[in-house]
Amino acid sequence: MTYDVIVVGAGPGGATCAWKCAALGLKVLIVDRAPSLPRYKPCGGGIPSSLVRHVEGLEPEKFADLTVTKLRHTWRGKSPVLAEMTCSNGEPAQVWMVQRPRFDTYLVEKAQAAGAELKLGVKVSDVTVAADSVTVTAGDESWTARYVVGADGAKGIVGARVGLRLGKRWGIAREVEIPYAPPASASGGAEILMDACYLDYGSVKNGYAWIFPKAGYLSVGAGMLVPRQPKAEQNVGKILMDAIHTMLGSVGMTYPEGAEAPKLWAHPIPFWTGMEPLATKDGRVLLVGDAAGVVQPLFGEGIQYAVRTGNIAAQHLASNTTQSYTAAVREELAGEFDAALRVGKVFHKTPYLSYRLGVKNPAGTKLVGRLMSGEVSLEHLEQRIYDKLKNPFK
Ligand SMILES: Cc1cc2nc3c(=O)[nH]c(=O)nc-3n(C[C@H](O)[C@H](O)[C@H](O)COP(=O)(O)OP(=O)(O)OC[C@H]3O[C@@H](n4cnc5c(N)ncnc54)[C@H](O)[C@@H]3O)c2cc1C
Structure with missing residues (x-):
């Protein structure tokens, strides 16, 4: 067998997975259909600085274009309100603004520096699972590994080829x-x-x-x-x-x-329901990032979750525990995503009231700052919103 792991897709999910797998001593091939890097991806490029709490070795000074510490809110373009995001010690809370071509290339270079091999211009068209290996095909070329990671984005084909994420x-x-x-x-x-x-x-x-x-x-x-x-x-x-x-x-x-x-x-x-499996039963094929649908449904934020699932997948690949990968993702993310869905439902049902009482209130932006810096969770944010709706004048 040529590789331990083949990662399909060199976005944040795939590049992080390849980086962490290689750093853990696995022989890794990462392929992408893009003919060259940097490659473009439509994206706002906002990443909460809380990400450093989840993944070691990230160097924001090398990939962040700007750092945002304020939010400016409007309702249908009118009545702007500017508010600071702050941490509990009063310091500004940070959201990094990244240019995706630069950020993604940074992660791919980390993977290469750790020993991963990169092949570009490889558009994967098929994935075949055997008893103890997986073969990835692109045109008339193919490569075999013990495991394959589908990091091929929202419209990725790896999941579909192995029966995962069929009802997206x-x-x-x-x-x-x-x-x-x-x-x-x-x-x-x-x-x-x-x-x-x-x-x-x-x-x-x-x-x-x-x-x-x-x-x-x-x-x-x-x-x-x-x-x-x-x-x-x-x-x-x-x-x-x-x-x-x-x-x-x-x-x-x-x-x-x-x-x-x-x-x-x-x-x-x-979007991932939290119920669908993110790996085949035999644990030979795993999905990360948008291919797995791990986008937080309140903000539509997916970069940090792509990086985090890439990292979780790598830990499971290195310890040959891929069959418990879905459970690990569920344990780390399902609580956050469920809270985000519930908050979204309240917000979308009563948008103007939620805007007036929550978003426009500077205390709301402060709370978002604590979320962005990782001091509080989405579950905590949800509880604060319910408290406010129950008692708006408190
Ligand atoms: C308009 C918009 C704005 C957004 N803004 C934000 C934001 O501000 N903050 C945030 O956190 N999230 C944002 N998101 C979500 C974020 O862009 C995604 O969650 C993130 O890109 C997921 O990373 P990924 O590595 O899983 O997939 P991707 O970044 O999509 O990477 C997938 C890679 O797979 C490759 N690939 C695909 N098919 C194949 C194939 N068959 N063979 C080989 N390679 C293949 C692609 O070329 C690509 O390089 C936004 C999304 C959109 C649409």
Whole structure:
């Protein structure tokens, strides 16, 4: 057999898994269909700094473009409220803004430095499981390993080839990247705070719109985060586009048209129910990241969960305990995801009330800061929201 592990997909989930497996002494091949790196992925690129509590060896100074410590909230583009995210000691809580090509390449280089072999331009088309090995095929080439990790994203094929994640549930997001430099003078155009994430509610039912700043551009998007959209909302693309216009309007910007128009991306956001297995019964094939659907359903946040499941998978691969991988992911994430779903349900049922009492209240942003720094959990956030709804004037 040539490899211990073949990882399909070199995004954050696959690259972390390859890095950690190689660091634990496994012989690893990581393949991606991209012909070269860095490669683009539509994404807001916001990562809570709490991630360092879960995965050792990350160096944010090497991959974070900017650090955000404030949130600026609007309701349908109006009445902006700017609030600080803080830790319990009063220090600013941090959310890293990463450019995905740079972040993903950073992780792949960590994997290579630890000894993983990288092959690009490999579009995997089939996965065949035998008694003690798995074969991965791309065109007329194939490779064999003891284990395969499907890290091939929301529309990945590894899971489908081995009977995993067949009844996927989706949300959807649209995003555009608009070149931006802070104006030289006060009258020189829209001024975006480079240490704030801009969030707009009310324009997208069951979701929100955002501006996430980067060095040299703004990631502007909108997402609908409820799996299986109601029939009345078939025109999701237009709703999301209108929300992007509203978001831009709230900061005095317009969508660039004509030759200036940037590419508008649409991409699914997959969700895991917590019940579906994330590995085959024999433990030969495991799924991580978007391929597993591990996206937190309140914010639509998936990078940290891709990295975390990549890390968990590596521990199980190195100890030959892959059959308990799903249970380990469930133990680490199901509580968070269930709380996120419940909070989302309350928020989406009573969006304006939730916005007025929770989001717009500076105490709400402080609490989010504690969540982003890892001081409190989503379960804690949920409890605080219920307390507030029960007794709004306390
Ligand atoms: C518009 C939008 C904005 C988002 N913003 C945020 C955000 O701000 N913060 C956040 O945390 N999350 C965000 N997300 C979610 C986040 O982008 C994903 O959760 C994250 O990219 C998952 O990483 P991954 O490694 O699992 O998959 P991916 O990043 O999708 O990587 C999968 C890799 O697999 C490769 N691949 C696919 N098929 C094959 C094949 N057949 N053979 C070989 N290689 C293959 C692809 O080329 C790719 O490199 C956003 C998502 C969207 C759509």
